[in-house]
Every structure is written in structure tokens, then in C-alpha cells.
Amino acid sequence: MKLLHRTTLALMLTAVGCFSSAQAGISLVGTRVIYPASEREVTVTMNNKGDAPRIVQSWIDDGDANANATAETAKAPFLLTPPLSRVEPGKGQTLRIMFTGGDLPQDRESVYWLNVLEIPPKPSSDTRSYLQFAVRTRVKIFYRPTGLTGDAASAIGQVTWRLVHDKDGMAMECSNGTPFNVSIADVRLKGAPADPSIGKGGLCPAKGRETFPIKGGNDAGRLVYRAIDDYGAYIDGEAAYTR
Template sequence: MNVSLLRVLLLSVLTLLFCQKVFASVVVNGTRIIYPAESREVTVKLDNLGDSPSLVQAWVDDGDVNQTADNSDAPFFLTPPVSRVESGRSQTLRILFTGTSLPSDQESVFWLNVLEVPPSPESATGSENYLQVAFRSRLKLFYRPKGLSGNANNAPALLRWRLVDDRLQVENPSDYHISFTEIRALTDQSEVILDDKGLMIAPKQTMEFVVPRSAERLRFITVNDYGGRVQHETRLDS
């Protein structure tokens, strides 16, 4: 066998073996954060379920996954930005809005980042090699102005779906962001997945999908304020 190929196979096997033992220790309570405009702050709880302490860094970005704590310009202040969470203990993050002007007639969305860096192995020395893995979680943070019309959990029922030839248009007339876990077009004999990557449609936004001409119904799952998944089904009209 080629030596280079053997090395690649060996590295792949070692990687798989290692990955089976790698899990994030610090868990963020909840799957999304709602920040009402009238609140002075919101809090997020972190739990360290691992057997050793972890160093945690947290920050908010405006949707750019490449933003870091050093270059983010999101209008939020977070404390503590860096903390050590002991095994079996919890840490509460406080998120405060800095007062930067945001739209008052619809939600704005940002992302909370929680980066966990586990400690170096106690047995490690300067002459030993070891792999240290950092885990990063990103949760949606919705800034919700006071006085928006309707209710966020009822917004999916307001979506306007319309077939135009082989195109499916969906319009969000509400003031709220709507997150999907999947969207399926249904025919008499089959189901076609239109999206299963966690699509989100913004307030007043319109999106399009390619669908079979024979599609008659639509089934989609949305996520509510509590992180629960809600299934919906509707007929498609031209």
C-alpha cells in the first residue's frame, strides 16, 4: 500500500476514535434568547456538566460568524465576558442592550456566542503532544421592541404561501422572525424536502423555492419562543 495513503487512513481512524470521546461540557440553557426592549437586561445560564473546569468566553455578534469578541459591533454588553466554570457548577451571563438605535416596528436578530476552552490535561508536559478542542455555541438573540402587532408564536400562521408555476413564494407579513427546521412540499405520492437546514425568514421578507408542479400541500415545522417545534400544514394555491 502507498505510504501516503496508509498515513491518511491511520489519521482518519485516530480522528474517529478521538471524536467519539469529545463532548462539550458547558451547556447553554435554552435554544434562543428573547430580549424585550423594556427589560434592563436578560440572563442566560450556563451549566458545566463535565468532570473538570472550563474557561468560557461569551460575546454577541450581528450575524457574521467570523466576528469575535474583539471586533463585534453588536449593540450589547455582556458580563462576565470571560469566566471559569467549575465542574458541576453554573455561571449566569448578563446581557445588556447598549441603547443603539434599532428598528422599532420589527424584531432585530443577533447571535450569542459561547466559546468553551477545556483545561490542558494535567499529565501534559512540554514534551508531549495532545489535542485541545474548543467548542463554540451560537444561539439566536431576538431584540423585540415594545408594541409590536400580534404575537411571535402566532406569526407562522400568517405566512402567505403562493404557487407561481414551479416556484413557491412565501411572504412573512409579521413583525417577527420565523425559524424553520424543515419545509416539505406534498404531492399525492411523495414528499419533497424544500429546506432542512434551519432557514429563517425575516419580517416583511419574501423567499422562493423550486417545487414540483404537482405539489398540492405544504408541511413545515417552526420553532417557537420556548424552543418547541410546531408542525403546520397548508394547501397551496396559485
């Protein structure tokens, strides 16, 4: 289904979470999907808040940025239905996600991505040329095996931090020994103001490490962070770091 092969110009806008752009009519309920391994399926609701119908194409990929996966090429151990739907204005549509099996780690969460691509209808007026936006929303899917030690809510408190230097300057490296992925919205040295020029957010992977660029602030051995829980709520805190 090559929905983007059109005679009009389609501009792809990619974002994580919800859109404030007037071009985006479809919004998802929630900013992430938690898939407990004990469940047969999970559902995600999308709503059309626009004033016109939207054709929506949905798929799941493994997040490999180099693969540049599309609905036709994406690979993931999930079945998603319906892959294509029409959502009327003011109405909603439920997406069903089912794990199809596979050799995934059982000692930690695995991460995949849900993609929702909306294509607005052609203008009703007899317009010879127009710009059409195809907007894609991407949110993480956390596949959560049964029997993991601990809980996701307390994982952020167990992350350790280290101040490092990379090619762009200072960075804060997180080390996550828990089996739960920790979503980070922001991290900076204590006392440093938020800096929009610094890349925001990322994932401190389960049983893994990641670095977050930082800039300025008082190097006094403390940092402040803003994490995101299973429900999309922010968790503000601070922690010590080493060098």
C-alpha cells in the same frame, strides 16, 4: 483576549443550539434568547456538564457571515457580562445581556447572535502532543420592540408560501408580513419524506422573505413545516402554497 493563540492545535466546531459531542461540556438553557425592549436586561444560564473546568468566552455579533466576527471585532448594541469566566464541572454561570441603545427598527424584531466559546483545560497527564477542541455555541437573540401588532405564537400561521425555482432546483419561498421572526426547522412538499441531504432550517425574517430548498414530494399545492417557538418547542403544521 486572544484565547486561541496557543501552541496546541485548536479545532473550531460551530453549531446552533445544543451539542451532543463529548467534547462539549458547556450547554445553554434554551435555544434562543428573547429580549423584550421593556426589560432592563435578560439573563442566559450556561451549565458545565463535563468533568473538568471550562474557560468560557462570550460575545454578541450581528450575524454577518462575511464579517467572520470574533470577540474582539464583533459589533452589536448590547453589553454582555461576564465576557470571560471559568465554569467548574457540575456548576453554572449566568450571562447578563443589556441593550445599550441604538437606532433599531421599532416595527419589527431585530436579530443578533450570542456566541459562547468554551476551551477545555490542558490534559493533566504529561502528554507531548494532543488535540484540543474549542467549541462554540451560537444562538439567536430576538430584540422585540414594545407595541408590536399581534404575537409571536401566531406569526407562523400568517406566513405565505410560493414554489420557486433556483439554481439548485425547487425551493419554497416564505413571505412574512408580521413583525415577528419565524424560525423554521424544516419545510417540504406534503407527502415528501425528510431528506437529510437538503439544507435544514432557517429564518423567515420579520417583514421579509427567505427561500428553503426542497426535493421530491407530491406537488399538490400543500406543504408541511416544522417551526420553533419562543421556548424552543416544535410546531408542526401545513399550509397551501402558490406558484
